[in-house]
Amino acid sequence: MPSLKKNSGNKNNKPVRVSAIDEDVLTVLLGRELYGLEILDQLNLERPNQLKFGSLYPVLNRLDKKGLVEWKWGDQVDTSSGGARRKYYKVTGLGAKSLKAVQDYRVSLAYRA
Amino acid sequence: MEKEIKYKIRNLWRDRLLMSVASLVVLGFSGQQLRTLLAHRAIQPAWVLELSQAVRILATDSKSSQEQEYAISELQRISQARDLQITMLLPHLPWKNLKQQVERVQNWKLHQELARAHARVLVLERVQALELAQKQRQSNQEKTRFLVIKRDRALALERALALALARNKPLNQNLELELAQDLALVLDHNRDADKALIQGLEIKLVNNTLFVFIIAAELEQTHGFILQQGNNLEDLLSSEPNRARVLIKSILLLSSSLLILISLLVLLANYKSPLKLSRTAHLMAFLPEEAMAELCCLKQRLQQGKMSPWEIRKRLTHEFLILFFAYYIQVQLENLFLPSGDHNHIDD
Helix, strand or coil, rough: CCCCCCCCCCCCCCCCCCCCCHHHHHHCCCCCCCHHHHHHHHHHCCCCCCCCHHHHHHHHHHHHHHHHHHEEEECCCHHHHHHEEEEEEEECCHHHHHHHHHHHHHHHHHHCC | CCCCHHHHHHHHHHHHHHHHHHHHHHHHHHHHHHHHHHHHCCCCHHHHHHHHHHHHHHHHHCCHHHHHHHHHHHHHHHHHCCHHHHHHHHHHHHHCHHHHHHHHHHHHHHHHHHHHHHHHHHHHHHHHHHHHHHHHHHHHHHHHHHHHHHHHHHHHHHHHHCCCCCCCCHHHHHHHHHHHHHHHHHHHHHHHHHHHHHHHHHHHHHHHHHEEEEHHHHHHHHCCCCCCCCCCHHHHHHHHHHHHHHHHHHHHHHHHHHHHHHHHHHHHCCCCCCCCCHHHHHHHHHHHHHHHHHHHHHHHHHHHHHCCCHHHHHHHHHHHHHHHHHHHHHHHHCCCCCCCHHHCCCCC
C-alpha cells in the first residue's frame, strides 16, 4: 500500500495518496501527453458513468498541485476560440511512482486472494 | 490572453451587472409607486365631493342658517359650472321649508294627545253612568221581589214591575246609543290625528329624500358620477387630505424613478467595451484559457457530429456552468488544503 501521508511538497519524492479517479487519470496520462478532451475520450471509452469537464478539471488541478502531473501550453486551437490554447498534461516521476505503488498494492491484494 | 485585457473585460461585465441590478431595483421601486398611485387615485373629481357635502348640509335640519346659505351658494356655483340645471333650481323651491312642517307635525301631535285624554274622560263618565243604571235596575228588581213576597199586593207589584221594566228599557237603549256615538267620535278623532301626524312626518322625510334623489339622478345622468352621502361621504372627507398627499408623493417618486430607470437603461445599452473581442474572448475572462479551448474543441466535434444547434447550445451551456462552478468553488476550496504546485510547468 502506498503511503497515505498527505503530500507536503514533493521534495522527499515519496508516493502520495491518490484517489480512484486520480488513479484513472494518471493511468491514461502514463507515457504520453494529452489535453483535457483527449483525456476524457480515453476515460469514457468503457466507463459506465461518463465524466465531463466539470469533473476532470478539479482532478487535474489536484494532481498538478500534488506534483503528480506537469503541463505545457499547446498551440492556439483556431481563431474561433479567441486565441485560447490547450494545456497538455503528462505524468511526473512522482506521479508514476505513486501510480505504481497503488498498482503494486492491488496486485498483492489479488495474489493474496 | 493578457491579464490587462482580462481585467478590462471583467470590469466591463461587473459594471454591466451592477447597472442591471440597479435597473431592477429602480424598476421594482417604480412598480411599488405605481401601485400606490393606483390605490390612492381619485375615484371622483373634487367638485363631486364638494357637491355631496353641500347636499348633505342642506338635507340636515340641525345645520345653522349660515351653513345652509353657504351650502346653497356652493350648490349653485357647482351646478352652474357643471351644467346641472335642475340642481341649480332646487334650493329656490318652497318645499324646502322644513321648519314650518316640523311645527305643524308638533301641533298635530299635541292635538292628538289632548283628544286621547278627552276620550278617556268621556269613556270613564259613560262607564260610571252605566254602572249607576245597573244598580238602579237591581234595586228595582229587589223591590219587585219584595212586592211578590207580599202576596196581598201582587197586582200592584205586577203593575209596578211592568212599569219599571218599561222605564229601564229606553234608558238602557239611550245609554248604549250615547256610548257608541262617543266611541265613534273618539275613534274618528284619533284616526284624523294619527293620519295628520303620519302625513307630516312623511312630508318631511319625502322632502329630504326627494331633494337628494333629484340631485343624485341628475349628477349621474349628466356626468356619470355618484353623489356620496352618509358614511361613505364621511370616510371620503376624512381621508381626502391624506389621499391627496400620498398621491402627489407617489407621482413625484414614480416620475423620478422612471427617469432614473430610463437613464440606466440608456447607459447600459451604450456601455460597450472599447476592445472588439469575440464572445469566446469575453468568456475567457471568467474561465481558464485551457477550459475555453476545450469547449471550442467540443463545439467543433459536436458540429461535425451533425447535432442540432439547439442541442449543441444546450450541451455547451451545461458544460460552461459546470466548469464555472468547478473553477470558482470546488477548485478554490480544494486549493485551501493543497500545496501551491507552481513549479509543475514543463517549461520550467
